[in-house]
Amino acid sequence: MDKKYNTYNKFLKDKFGVKVHKLIIDAGFSCPNRDGTISTDGCIFCDEVGSFGSTHSNLLSIKDQILEGIEILPKRFKAEKYIAYFQAFSNTYKPASELEKIYNEAFVDDRIVGISIGTRPDCIDEEKVEIISKLKFPQIELGLQSIHNDTLKLINRGHDFDCFLRAYEMIKSAGINVCVHTIFGLPNENRDMMLQTIEKLVELKIDGIISIC
Numbered sequence: 001m002d003k004k005y006n007t008y009n010k011f012l013k014d015k016f017g018v019k020v021h022k023l024i025i026d027a028g029f030s031c032p033n034r035d036g037t038i039s040t041d042g043c044i045f046c047d048e049v050g051s052f053g054s055t056h057s058n059l060l061s062i063k064d065q066i067l068e069g070i071e072i073l074p075k076r077f078k079a080e081k082y083i084a085y086f087q088a089f090s091n092t093y094k095p096a097s098e099l100e101k102i103y104n105e106a107f108v109d110d111r112i113v114g115i116s117i118g119t120r121p122d123c124i125d126e127e128k129v130e131i132i133s134k135l136k137f138p139q140i141e142l143g144l145q146s147i148h149n150d151t152l153k154l155i156n157r158g159h160d161f162d163c164f165l166r167a168y169e170m171i172k173s174a175g176i177n178v179c180v181h182t183i184f185g186l187p188n189e190n191r192d193m194m195l196q197t198i199e200k201l202v203e204l205k206i207d208g209i210i211s212i213c
């Protein structure tokens with residue numbers, strides 16, 4: 001049966017004509033919700049590596065993390081092209097003047113067809129958006145988790161839904177694709193509340209949604 005939604009894999013295959021896979025990078029960023037600027041506790045679901053999902057060492061340079069991923073992934077996923085995915089912690093949480101060099105290090109050769117940057121809505125501004133908009137096929141992955149402010153407070157996100165909306169409008173105005181991360185099953189959330197989050201994101205015409213259950 002056909003899916004009622006377009007998967008990210010299919011979207012990338014349609015766009016680039018070959019199988020494209022994300023290469024996860026830890027570029028040594030931190031997070032204001034971990035370093036004491038907002039909080040030292042972090043979101044209640046955050047781990048000590050800032051939700052970093054890779055097994056390779058962040059002691060490697062960005063270039064070497066990319067090359068290591070390219071070495072491993074084709075055997076497992078038969079990928080031919082790659083999106084550099086800056087995943088660990090908040091990947092716009094440095095002065096704008098430093099970001100361009102960091103992101104460009106990921107474009108080691110023409111197998112890297114784009115970049116995806118995970119961050120918080122309160123770690124983005126016009127200057128950073130402009131830098132990102134000039135990169136090859138850029139996408140920003142915004143952590144939101146829920147549209148409900150009571151939930152955001154309970155999980156110690158350190159920002160509210162209005163903050164997300166401001167960031168989203170800023171990024172979309174620059175023509176950058178936005179993917180939003182949500183979580184199903186957060187404390188005190190029932191089925192209706194989870195659906196309200198997804199319905200609101202659909203209403204906003206978000207480009208992509210990643211939901212963890």
Ligand code: SF4
Nearest residue numbers: 031033042043046089
């Ligand atoms: S925003 Fe991300 S890195 Fe920061 S505390 Fe929350 S989950 Fe951890």
